[in-house]
Every structure is written in structure tokens, then in C-alpha cells.
Amino acid sequence: MAGGTSPRILSLYKTMLRESQKFVDKNYRSYAIRRVRDGFKEGAKETDEAKVQANITKAKDNLIIIKRQTTIGNLFEASFR
Numbered sequence: 001m002a003g004g005t006s007p008r009i010l011s012l013y014k015t016m017l018r019e020s021q022k023f024v025d026k027n028y029r030s031y032a033i034r035r036v037r038d039g040f041k042e043g044a045k046e047t048d049e050a051k052v053q054a055n056i057t058k059a060k061d062n063l064i065i066i067k068r069q070t071t072i073g074n075l076f077e078a079s080f081r
Contacts, residue, residue: 005044009056013040016063022070024077032066 016036023029039062043055 009040012056012059012063016059016066019063019066019070022074024070024073028069028073036062 013036017033020029020032020036023032039055039059043052043059046052046055
């Protein structure tokens with residue numbers, strides 16, 4: 001996302017991939033992983049610092065969504081057993 005990959009961005013990337021692995025449904029899981037990889041790959045080309053910060057903020061918001069959806073998915077999965 002910036003010229004050099006900062007540890008903060010790399011940590012966010014790894015956390016998003018780790019959380020995406022928690023989706024119960026294979027289709028949701030593969031979609032989330034693909035979107036995370038594609039998003040960070042696209043963001044790596046960005047050089048404008050303001051846009052980089054906007055991308056980081058957007059990624060953090062998406063991480064919150066991923067965490068919420070995996071939690072909900074796990075709750076429903078447990079209720080169907």
C-alpha cells in the first residue's frame with residue numbers, strides 16, 4: 001500500500017486473511033480471501049499518502065465486518081448441529 005510495506009499494513013493483511021479463514025461456508029471463505037488479496041494487491045500500487053490512509057481505514061472497517069460475519073456464521077452453524 002505504500003512504497004515499502006510497513007509492518008502495520010502487513011499485520012492488517014495477515015489478520016484479515018486469518019479472519020477470512022474462519023468462514024464456515026467454503027464459498028464465503030474463498031470469496032473473502034480473494035477480495036482481501038485483490039484489495040491489498042491493488043492498494044500496493046498506490047503512492048498518494050492520503051489514499052493509502054483511506055485504504056487502511058477501509059481495510060480496518062472491512063476487518064470488523066469479516067469478524068462480525070464469521071461470528072454470526074459460527075453461531076448459526078452451531079444451532080443447526
